[in-house]
Amino acid sequence: MLRSMYSGVSGMRGFQAKLDVIGNNIANVNTFGFKGSRIAFKDLLSQTTSGVTAPVEGESGGVNGKQIGLGVAIAGIDVIHTPGSAMTTNYPLDMRIDGDGFFAVKAASDQDEPYLTRAGNFSLDSKGQLVNADGLFVCDNDGGIITIPTDAQAFSVGANGKITIVEADGNTTTTDAGIAVTRVVNPAGLEKIGGNLYRNTLNASDPEDPELKLDGVPGTGGLGSIITGALEMSNVDLTSEFTEMIVAQRGFQSNARIITTSDEILQEVVNLKR
Template identity: 30%
Template sequence: MLRSLFSGVTGLKSHQTRMDVIGNNIANVNTYGFKSSRATFRDVYYQTISSATNASGNRGGSNASQIGYGSSVGSIDILNGRTGFASTGRSMDLYIDGEGYFVVKDGAGNERLTQVGTFSFDGDGNLTDGNGNFVCGYSVASTQSTTNVGTTKITFGNLTDGEKNGQGYLDGYQIEVVKDTATATTSKVDIDLKKKKITVTLGADNMTKGGLMTALTTNWPTTPTDGDKDASDNYIIGKDKDGKDVLWSDWSTSFDKSLIKVDGIKSGDASTVAGYADDVTATTGKITEEANFEGDGTGKENVKKIINTKGEMKNISVGTDGTITGEGTDGTIQIIGKIAVANVPNPDALQHEGNSYYKAVANTGDITYTSAGNDSTGALRSGGLEQSNVDLANEFSDMIMTQRGFQANSKIITVSDEMLETLVNLKR
């Protein structure tokens, strides 16, 4: 049989595979987060008719003579080029502005990677993606509350869940209040126990050459004016780690009245400090939480599914580093968790799993887990998703060349068949 017949068959198969790849690319031109692929060819096998020889004293050298047997698909590669931001207007739609993949797990704990950030919270508080799998990240280890009064930032003490350490609780906040005892008549802090609001009056004489206020408080109110009471008419100011009421009498005697840090008061005479020439009186409005996260960026074992344990939340949003915050029913801003991002050294080695998922297999390298913007990963942008990176102009050009290649290989088979027919008809 003619070798060209087999070469034509391999060419048809190779071009058919390439057309399959092109068809899949075009079909996913509007699939969020889709990465297009390409098929490359390689030659298959060569039969050596005559080998190469060296030159001798009376004869020149000769080159080898070989006949090839067609082509095959050499590789099907993922093209991981970055694409544009497709605005959706939905705050929980996330786009990775750079390298990195979101980490999700199914109910059996199988991990997958994706760049499609269509996230939402289910009825049990689990953060899930569009396929119902759990989105992974870091849970909150401890929080501290901050607020601004004018240009002054007030930082409350750290509070670790499950620890009391003799401290008083204010609906989940450890409160450390400062008054400058030298100027108590002009500086004061009033606490709204229910709403977690602080009203601070800073007198101009706080701006001394000593700089920040550093004195311990000595002047406390005798009772919380609007706290709830228990059956014995004692004021209740919060709950301890076991859910037991914390009473004002216990809190006021055992609470460590150490300092709240007040940043932004500059040293120098009040008359020379801009904005502080007169008394400053301001109501904080909302207290903001800052959080420390469990194992942020230290390893895969700390990346777990994110669960909202704060209860009903509204106005949920995600920061550029993946921190998820929401507004509680009392108006305070609370931190729910932080979304993790996986950094894959060789993303071209990832294996497609369907549903916009990838699976880490051999040759992907040592995958690391971190928060967005760290370890060479991109920051998160909310309100949009990643577009498909399919280039239609390129795909149509490849389709034309593939069709012509397929046509040419079919012609090889036709001509080879005609030659065989001529050979068979030599004797009639």
């Protein structure tokens, strides 16, 4: 009976964590570039009450062991990096990556390694520097900061990340270094740090060469192309999330019932003395 109570407690903790994950997914259903998470469970150690016996030819058959499980634990919480739906905005500084890869952004020009993001809602500051909503600098293929001349008449971003600028005198120039798009071997191994940002980890990149590569050209070498005037929305499916919420709620209630039932049986045992 005590085993069943502790199993029920572990189940309640597990389903509470599942509800926490679901709640975060639903809260970010309209967050640009957000990737939903899922939780997986595993059973705990089992207590063996009777061992296995082998069959003896001509005398007896084999007997299976008897084990009682001791509850459940969280096996992992994975981030699902499937692409989100596209939303057309027609704003030239809104960008999405059509395929694999991440934008690279920095908090300072001398930051060693950039953060990664799929949220492409960028803008220009008063110096003409391309930044995200939190003021982080968008990196180019050389790891530098992208700057548009403040006196430029117009500019456009190509699918390969190159920026074409129409200068004040009417001349047109295309930058050598375009907007960087990089990718990692295992996106699920990236660390979420908030603000639609990810940090590179040793389980995300090749352990032999973990440094992010920014010199790739979008649309080539497996990197996605850059689409301007559109944003990538969250990949959270509300239908699936609400279904999983019902399952988690019923699982929590069922484990709570295990505890109350075990408590009632223990009360009956105590009452036998009366």
